[in-house]
Amino acid sequence: MANPYDLAERASVELRAKSGVDSYDIVIVLGSGWREGASALGTPTSEISTSTLVGFVAPTVAGHSGQILTLDVGGRHVALVSGRVHLYEGNTASQVCHSVRTLIAAGATRVVLTNACGGIDPSKGPGTVVVIRDHINLTSTSPMEGFPPPESYGSRFVDLTDLYSARLRAVVHETAPELTEGVYAGFRGPHYETPAEINMARTMGASLVGMSTVLEAIAARHLGAEVLGLSLVSNFAAGVSPGPLNHLEVLEAGQNAAGSLGALLGRLVPVL
Helix, strand or coil: CCCHHHHHHHHHHHHHHHHCCCCCCEEEEECCCHHHHHHHHCCCCEEEEHHHCCCCCCCCCCCCCCEEEEEEECCEEEEEEECCCCHHHCCCHHHHCHHHHHHHHCCCCEEEEEEEEEECCCCCCCCCEEEEEEEEEECCCCCCCCCCCCCCCCCCCCCCCCCECHHHHHHHHHHCCCCEEEEEEEECCCCCCCHHHHHHHHHHCCCEEECCCHHHHHHHHHCCCEEEEEEEEEEECECCECCCCCHHHHHHHHHHCHHHHHHHHHHHHHHC
């Protein structure tokens, strides 16, 4: 297995050469449904297939295409990662975090992780965007497993006290005071959770559930980046509403919310 830190450095060199950007400021990982909204940020100056960069694996989930789009937003170089990969596709934690590590190696100091998630709180229905205050990692793995970080990097025993940056959350609440906060429970998937598992997550303090984000957040914090998490509630979790769950409603929720998501990103990105 290749050293993930070396792979990220190599991929960052390739990315900068292909995009023409010497250093990025912000990376936004686009979860299910967020790609449509992100188009409101402007026309990309480059669109690079992740298949042309070392270390990237192809996504297999509907609604995820493997691209890194570069934009200039208010004088900031912003990278949009479209094509998140997941543990349940057979990937390792390091492969899941490769895009985030690559963009941080390319200069990004702020990482915005978006996702579509299941809602546990009945007051936050489909279409609601929630700011992640903290998370519960139920994936049974960590991006800090395996290769130890090189000596020039921080310790693998990374402090996660301020994982989801209090400073960035304060900026969000000042700019978009209508948004509330929640705790995201990250499951491995790909199956949806059982009502009993949702009840467990609720008892543990979670109000959101999903199958992404937590590993990327840990990897980003280890590399010294500030992390902001934004969840679009695409459906109620199992047992919260009586209906069955399916991935099509996740994509449909994102499409229906594209306009509001785009407006939200347009307000937030210039001030992060």
